[in-house]
Amino acid sequence: MDNEVKTERLVVVSNRLPITLRRHKGRLVLSKASGGLITALQPLLKAQKGVWVGWPGTTDYTEEEIAPLIQKFEMEAGYRLVPIMLTKEEVSGYYDGFSNEIIWPLFHDLHSLCNFNPSYWKQYEAVNEKFARKVMEVSSPRDFLWIQDYHLILLAKKLKNLGFKEKLTFFLHIPFAPLDIFLKIPWRFDLLRAMLSYDFIGFQTMRDQRNFIHSVRTLLGDAAVKGSGNKTVCMTHDTQTQIGTFPISIDFREFTSKADRPEVLSECVKLKNSLSNRKMVFSLDRLDYTKGIPYRLEAIRTFLMKYPEYHGKVNFIQVVVPSRTEIPGYYELKQKIDRLVGEINSEYTTSGWIPIHYMFHPLTELQLVSFYRASDVCLVTPVKDGMNLVSKEFAAANIEEEGVLVLSEFAGSACQLKEACLLVNPYDRERMADAIYQALEMGETERRNRMKRLRKKIRDEDIYHWVESVFQSIGEEPGFSHPVAPEYIPAEVSPLDK
CATH class of the missing domain: 3.40.50.2000 (Glycogen Phosphorylase B;)
Incomplete structure (x- = not known):
């Protein structure tokens, strides 16, 4: 430094x-x-x-x-x-x-x-x-x-x-x-x-x-x-x-290196084969009411209702990492998630296709990085988050640069990543459903351009940049000010309206 x-x-x-x-x-x-x-x-x-x-x-x-x-x-x-x-x-x-x-x-x-x-x-x-x-x-x-x-x-x-x-x-x-x-x-x-x-x-x-x-x-x-x-x-x-x-970040190079391992590629092939090469929409959250999981599930229900052409062509992978289930509020949240997943799968499952694959357990490092790399879309839709590093980990591990990030406006990372992802209001299930559709329909050139910009931003402002920026700002010369990402303010006309 x-x-x-x-x-x-x-x-x-x-x-x-x-x-x-x-x-x-x-x-x-x-x-x-x-x-x-x-x-x-x-x-x-x-x-x-x-x-x-x-x-x-x-x-x-x-x-x-x-x-x-x-x-x-x-x-x-x-x-x-x-x-x-x-x-x-x-x-x-x-x-x-x-x-x-x-x-x-x-x-x-x-x-x-x-x-x-x-x-x-x-x-x-x-x-x-x-x-x-x-x-x-x-x-x-x-x-x-x-x-x-x-x-x-x-x-x-x-x-x-x-x-x-x-x-x-x-x-x-x-x-x-x-x-x-x-x-x-x-x-x-x-x-x-x-x-x-x-x-x-x-x-x-x-x-x-x-x-x-x-x-x-x-x-x-x-x-x-x-x-x-x-x-x-x-x-x-x-x-x-x-x-x-000082927005915190991840070790970009470490995640990219992990995603490039042969065993990850092998696991990605297995994942895609297990889903019959359908499109994959991935979400990973700790069990917590701030993560907006029930709102996301309702948006998935709305997507399946509005866009029946995607029945049998996409799978939603929802991983929830157990946390504090001994506390009544968290146990009730888990019950609500279980019920919603059951309702949606019961309504839309057909022979050979279950729309939501739900896992209530931690992933191994190999599984996590493989899901990040293999997924076509990552849904990160907390109702409020200080930063949310899943959004950054997904981009770092998406080394083919073909994935699309759908991100809540209320995640702290929206300030940095707003220009290269699809931003949504997690309380608006209609717009979230439309954003999922837009992500799945997005052409290859736009997907790659967005992911390249995401990855560059996260690579340039990684965890080491975060530590250095804090230390520099404390020990800096008078008049120096480290650049700050402006906060995200929603526009009156959303790109989804175009």
């Missing part, structure tokens, strides 16, 4: 450590977790002998039990892991409760699903305090501390109350709610003041940044906001915070 922040060591703090722990044949096994953030930060952590602080993701083991596995990981990875052990009560209140029953639905504009239980706030405060005390133990002067996501909004304030003097950077991976929704949270002032205790805040999109600034200006009487784009500064009587927009 040409303009890297001058620092002794990178210290990453997140809810979860970059590992998974499980029992296998009676033995406790530690595996490295996957993901773009981990991939991008590992070289920096290794080069600086850095530290990653977080919860191991389980309450089943003691720190002493996992210590040998942590030590082995550290020797191989070249950086230190600092586990923060949480009790079941803390996980219930801080993680399941405040983080995922309040912040998650609220920041995704689904405030009616929030459970504003006061006990959750107490646990959220207590666990952020627990993280702060551990960070104070392991950090040194001139460390670069980078705190990740909504679980740790209070961390900077807790650290500064303990006397921490170094700069603190925060990145919010999920959206930030607009003012009229943010107002509904009882702890709105506490959260805004806590966020402004950070020295630098990064958002996924300009819309999230604008929503945050609107809340600050409206609710905090001593706040003044100056500048624009990634040179925005918010000042209060005792804080000064630089604010910017």
